[in-house]
Amino acid sequence: MTENSTAPLGVLGEKQDRRTGVERVVSAPLPTVYGMFQAIGFLDHDRGEEQVALVHGDLGTENVLTRLHSECLTGDAFGSRHCECGDQLAAALRAVVAEGAGVVLYLRGHEGRGIGLLAKLRAMALQAEGLDTVEANLALGLPVDARDYGVAAAMLRDLGVDSVRLMSNNPLKREALVRHGVGVAEQVPLLIPPCENNITYLRTKRERMDHHLPHLDAVAHWS
Template structure:
């Protein structure tokens, strides 16, 4: 299981309540598994995650979070504490009438294999990842 998902589930258990909305079709920021694999090949050749999607003629992020808002509405949820690093999720929930009282980033310790990817997400996609400042730039 992905570390962010595991951390989110632990947070929900610790709070004693919560909802995890897991949306299918969001693999590779919504471009699908096959395209994600093609993008990963380009990343191995030196492109960052944003450049790779664009080089394939794909959107940087094709995900739509309106379905998540609809699910929350159907469950009677009108206000959430959002466990996510992604500002687009917050914006989308707000646009669809869900009040976000707090956005809590899921700060997973980076490793050598993902530090460049995480920095790109922070610098180019505005993800909330302040803990990366503590990681030496030489990584």
């Protein structure tokens, strides 16, 4: 970590990305089952959301192993098998510890690809009736993906990161970071073994949202 990780709260509170209104507020050590992290809290003044970066080791500036993890209460906290989000979060935290340095940005306000928790549950109910994840959002009059990654880019800039090795299967995340001025040196696959409950969801992400999920070919026997 840089010297800012141990700076007094008042000093951290003055560090703000004027382009986005993202302010670093606090930094605290966070021991986890995966390893030791520094939890750096940010306030997004534009959206009123609190964000956190989990940093392990000395990041440096280039080719930093990075995960932009969209908040998913059902997957991250409840262990839902409808998606692979909880497993991806755990895999990303393990990966940065194994690497010796890296960062996981936990992006709040991204629930349900940005439509919110209740709307996500409504979409899940429609999926249980036979719609896929894209059709369900559209049936509710909502965008397929409403997430914005400007705050993620601002957080990375605050951490001194110029380019990343991005742990993601989603090409839109790479495009968004580049558009916001953060280089992506490599897109690192984050492939989680599918299960019967999420195979249709994952196939939809591959076929309709261009996610890179080649491992799904091995489970063609599931309907």
